[in-house]
Amino acid sequence: MSDRDPGAEPIVVGADAPAWRHRHLLDxxxxxxxxxxxxxxxxxxxxxxxxxPxxxxxxxxxxxxxxxxxxxxxxxxxxFEVAAKNLSADVVNIAASTSSVTKGESLVDTIRTVQALGAQMLVMRHGTxxxxxxxxxxxDGHVLxxxxxxxxxxxxxxxxxxxxxERLPGGSIAGRKVVILGDxxxxxxxxxxxxxxxxAGADLWLCGPSTLLRGLDRWGGRAAGFPGHGRFTVTSDVDAALRDADVVMALRIQKERMDSGLLPSLREYTARFGLTLDRLAAAKPDALVMHPGPMNEGVEIDPAVVALDRAVIEDQVTNGVAVRMALLYLLAGVHGAEGAHDAA
Amino acid sequence: MPREPRPSAKTGRRGGALQVGATLADLEISRAWLVDPFAGREGAGEIVVRDGEIAGVTWLTGAAAKGVDASGVIVAPGFLDLHVHLREPGFEDAETVATGLAAAAHGGFTRVCAMANTSPAIDGAAVVGLVRAAAAASGSPVALEIVGAVSAGRAGEKLAALGEMTDAGVVGFSDDGAPVKGPVLLAHALRYAGMLGRPIVEHAEDTALTSGAEANEGLVASVLGLRGWPAAAEEAVVARDLAILADVVRDVPGARLHLTHLSTAGALDLVRRAKAAGLPVTCDVTPHHLALADEWIAGARRWAWEAVDGAGARRDPVGAGAPVARDPWTDAAIVAEPFDPDLRVNPPLRDPADAAAVRAALRDGTADAVATDHAPHTLVDKEVEFGLAANGISGIETALGVLLAAVDAGELTLAAAMAALTSGPAGVLGAWTGRPVAAGLKVGAPADLVLFDRGESWTVTPASLRSKGKNTPLAGRALPGRVLLTVAAGRIAFSDLD
Amino acid sequence: MEYPRGAFKDRPREAGKEGPHRATRAGQAVSDGRRIMTADEVRRATVRIAHEIVEKQAGTEGLALVGIQRRGVPLARRLADAIAENEGVRLPAGALDITFYRDDLSLVAHQPVVKGTDLPFDLNGLTVVVVDDVLYTGRTIRAAMDALMDFGRPRAIRLAVLVDRGHRELPIRADHVGKNVPTSRDEIVKVLVEEIDGEDGVAIERLVAAHL
Incomplete structure (x- = not known):
């Protein structure tokens, strides 16, 4: 309800809009x-x-x-790089090797160094x-x-x-059966x-071999659920999991899992848990197929499934850029300590 | 608790500064609460020290005892810690014998048993001598006992010089930091040490089951994506060790096994049954395993006893009424950021039901003592990713406060808490070496005591810790029971009286 | 031993679980205002600007209207309506969200909520009249011009505003103004439009320091 020439006065966010107040996005x-x-x-x-254009x-x-x-x-x-560049940020890419850890170069030291080099937003991936x-x-800046x-x-x-x-009819996840299948x-x-x-209210199912579900049942079986969060189902019964599913997300199976004795062989995994057209037939006819990538086609997911129109794996990639742009943009608007502006 | 005037006790003395190392020439404490687990007695009383000896102990009764209770100044025998890491030689950046003994005195301890995982390891008389010399040079009156290594270089291959070290006065043998490697070496060690009249102190961990492990296997590890550290890794080794002990002790009656820092309900139950069967086994538990739980890694900061259902089940640690762990998410108990590396410890913080079992084991005598497993580390080793952080908590200065918190919560009696720090470990150490190590508050004995104000709390900060290791998850927290004076063998080890 | 920062400080958890909070005007509150344009005056000013635009551009050929979110959007639509009534020609009208073009990222406490851009026509070669409710420092218009350029190459850009309150910080002026209103910097000009606020009108309010 006011003129909003920037720089002149604070922004008034519509009364119906929540403000973003997280300085970092860690989870x-x-x-x-x-x-x-x-x-x-x-x-x-x-x-x-x-x-x-x-x-x-x-x-x-x-x-x-x-x-x-x-x-x-x-x-x-x-x-992340494309997302940041689409927002006109200056992007610095660092490939840190894990060997620097064993050389005694600490994470904290690295963080302080990139900060001194001018990093304002830090996007990081780490094995720990x-x-x-x-x-x-x-x-001091933002960590994503x-x-x-x-x-x-x-x-x-x-x-x-x-x-x-975007892809579910009605755009709502509430009550939809979503299955995450794999490791x-x-x-x-x-x-x-x-x-x-x-x-979001999904009826979530986690499905995979028992060795790759270790400990998850204790989480899923919480009677009361965590605050605002419903329960989810943990099972190794792939047919029960896929029955009438609205969304099936397959996860990558890595070869190391056999070396550590968690699986007898990839062949056996594919035979029992691989997402094939046959198995998918138990799901709803228009069930979405997703995969976070990278895929081992023919192992956890059959190429014929990937080829379906309702396999939205490439949409996930495109949407990934949009979502990361959104997060970079939202985080950049939060200053100083979390919630410091709330004093006003 | 009536706190004014502070304390109900009065201390008086003539001349002489309370300087560390000096003989306590003269001290009178009147109207304090005396706790003497050696005599099985507590109550209002007065104690007089002259020239380093206890010159008088008077138990007050009737009108004289009026107004004196256990909420103010307490006098107890000096504490004994069966398990500390003093890091010298080799890791003097984390701790030295001198700083470790100063920390012990600040925590109320007058005798500590130092573990052998130094560099070089304490695996022969020469290194024993080195550590003793460092203790002497420190000027601290805190008694330093040494636990030698089981295997040469702690490499887990052949026996260290057990006999030579026994002659040099070590009180037992342990490859702590790691378990005695393999059942064969353990059997040999138990036999040989048994011949020497010394125990094997076992760090029970199946390292194949804990390879890469980061946090207690359970809900918290599942949610945080930390590699699970199963209870079975501890319990399997305890079960195996007990079986070997039962075998060895038939031939070598002097063989003894001490299981240190037990942390799971299952392991403690195995010990409970072994003791009932008459096996020569003892064990200790740590303050952190009885008071903290794995949920702290997720950001919870409540005591472990606040995280269980079934308060009525305290007397029955394993039966149908056993306590049930609650989860911090449902309870909205997450108040701090997750993944604090100061919570990484070996064995890991377990779930609140295990912590309840640890307290139950102290109550029913299954656990003989509380030992701190004081494990100071440098910032360089601790301020790193959770999974890469060194294991251990700097805990000798917070042990009393943690136990008093358990007492305040009704989890332990004051007498039981004091016994766990005094007569309990003294009994164990006495059995290890065949000679008594402490006498309690006895007239004519060298004064070996701690004076603390239970009504006064103190805040754990880096500056407040005498240890070089500032790695405590209790940082910023107020703990009950401020130590005012620690006297070891008649000499002042720590004083905050003036 | 000196202990580096971070190691012992309390680590309050990100306060994300207590549910959302609402943004407020940081540090400021608005007193009751004084009305400077009535609904009727707003209507007359709109009609006059519509005439001026057509007169100045010598017709409606190659013209388009683009309102800046939010209150510029209904004003642009009204101008299009008025021109359609007078000239019998419906000019293309669009909406422009300048959120991502703001130059004050470091000044706002939170990112403004995106309202959306809708330009259902090709800008190339058109004379685009940008419409906004209030012209103040000129920074919004600067951002709007940047945004437009990303959609194409207009032949020219013109500016129409309901109120010009002065205090420009950039060399920008309006081609069409409903009313010039002298203000001080500690005042807020509030434009109300029926489509959003339920009534038409313009008021001036004084900013007062919030007692917080």
Whole structure:
């Protein structure tokens, strides 16, 4: 209700709009439902930008976004890089080797160094669960978790959610049966999706061999559930899991799992848990097929399934850029300590 | 608790500064609460020290005892810690014998048993001598006992110089930091040490089951994506060791096994049954395993006894009424950021039901003592990713406060808590060496006591810790029971009286 | 021993679980205002601007209207309506969200909520009249011009505003103004439009320091 020439007076956010107040995004467990909504709506706007002839806006012009991956990854790193560049940020890419850890170069030291080099937003991936929390404690800017150990992969969970909302009829996840199939134990994607999908009211099923579900039943079986979060079902019965599913998300199976004795062979995994057209027939006819990538086609997912129109794996990739743009943009607007502005 | 005037006791003395190392020439404590687990007695009383000896102990009764209770100044025998890491030689950046003994005195301890995982390991008389010399040079009156290594270089291959070290006065043998490697070596060690009249102190861990493990296997580890550290890794080794002990003790009656820092309900139950069967086994538990739980790693900061259902089940640690762990998410008990590396310890913090079993074991005598497993580390080793952080908690200065918190919560009686720090470990150490090590508050004995104000709390900060190791998850927390004076063998070890 | 920072500080958890909070005008509150344009005056000003636009551009050929979110959008639509009534020609009208083009990222406590851009026509070669409710420092218009350029190459950009309150910080002026209103910097000009606020009108309010 006022003139809003920028720079002259504070922004008035509509009374119906939640404000974003997280300085870092380390996991989705801290996001309230309306905050997730805000991410989704902001990602909508970013998709609008991606559709323009010039898919670039100056929102983060002059901002230094430093991307450090201690674990090799191409798709997530590039997705973040494209997202940051679409917002006109200056992107610095650092491939940190895990060997620097064994050489005694500490994470804290690295964080302080990139900060001294001008990093304002830090996108990081690390093989150790919880590493971004340590980074956030020592970094004055914003930390965005690009995946830590088995713990969390918040941007993946949000892009999965975005893709489901976009592609499910009615755009709602509440009451939909969502199945995550595969190596749950080692999956940060699954862990973050547990928070976001149960918060969205999905009927979530985690399915895989018992060795790759270790400990998850104790979580899923919580009677009361965590605050605002429903229960989920943990099973090794793939037919029960897939029956009438609305969404099936297959996870990558890594060869190391056999070396450590968790699986007899990939062949046996494929025979019992591989997502084939036959198995998928138990799901709803229009059930979405998803995969966070990278895929081992023919192992955890059959190429014929990937080829289906309702396999939205490429949408996940495109939406990943929009969601990461949205998160970079939202985080950049929060200054200083969390909630410091609330004093006003 | 009536706190004014502080304390109900009065201390008086003539001349002489309370300087560390000096003989306590003269001290009178009147109207304090005396706790003497050696005599099985507590009550209002007065104690007089002259020239380093206890010159008088008077138990007050009737009108004289009026107004004196256990909420103010308490006098107890000096504490004994069966398990500390002093890091010298080799890791003096984390702790030295001198700083470790100063920390012990600040915690109320007058005697500590140092573990052998130094560099070089304490695996022969020469290194024993080195450590003793460091203790002498420190000027601290705190008694330093040494636990030698079981295997040469703690490498788990062949026996260390057990006889030579016994002659040099070590009180037992342990490869702590790691288990005695393999059942064969353990059997040999039990036999040989049994011949020497010394125990094997076992760190019970199946390292194949804990390879890469980060946190207690359970809900918290599942949610946080930390590699699970199963209870079975501890219990399997305890069961195996007990079987070997039963075998060995038939031939070598002097063989003894001490299981240190037990942390699971199952392991303690195995010991409970072994003791009932008459096996020569003892065990200790740590303050952190009885008071903290794995949920702290997720960001909870409540005591373990606040995280269980079934308060009525306290007397029955394993039966149908056993306590049930609650989860911190449902309880909205998450108040701090997750993954604090200061919570990484070996064995890991277990779930609140295990912590309840640890307290139950102290109550029913299954656990003979509380030992701190004081494990100081440098910041470089601790301020790293959770899974890469060194294991251990700097705990000798917070042990009393943690136990008093358990007493305040009704989890332990004051007498039981004091016994766990005094007569309990003294009994164990006495059995290890065949000679008594402490006498309690006895007239004519060298004064070996601690004076603390239970009504006064103190806040754990880096500056408040005498240890070089600032790695405590209790940082920032107020603990009950401030130590005012520690006297070891008649000499002042720590004083905050002036 | 000196202990580096971070190691012992309390680590309050990100306060994300207590549910959302609502943004407020940081540090400021608004006193009751004084009305400077009535609904009727707003209507007359709109009609006059519509005439001026057509007169100045010598017709409606190659013209388009783009309202800046939010209150510029209904104003642009009204101008299009008025021109259609007078000239019998319906000009294309769109909405422009300048959120991502703001230059004050470091000044706002939170990112403004995106409202959306809708330009259902090709800008190339058109004369685009940007419509907003209030012209103040000029920074919004600067952002709007940047945003427009990303959609194409207009032949020219013109500016129409309901109120010009002065205090420009950039060399920008309006081609069409409903009313010039002298203000001080500690005042807020509030434009109400029926489509959003349920009534038409313009008021001036004084900012007062919040007692917080």
């Amino acid at each position: 989705v467990d801290v996001l309230a439902a309306d905050e997730i909504d805000l991410v989704m709506r902001t990602a909508d706007a970013m998709k609008g930008i991606l559709a323009r 010039i898919a670039k806006v100056p929102a983060l012009r002059g901002r230094n976004v430093t991307i450090i991956f201690w674990e090799a990854s191409t798709r997530t790193r590039v997705s 669960s919880g590493a971004p929390y340590l980074a956030a404690e020592h970094f 978790n690009g995946g830590d150990g088995w713990h969390a992969h918040p941007t993946q969970a949000l892009l999965d959610l975005y893709t489901m909302r 749950i134990l080692h999956s940060r994607v699954a862990r973050s999706n547990i928070w976001s999908l149960t918060a």
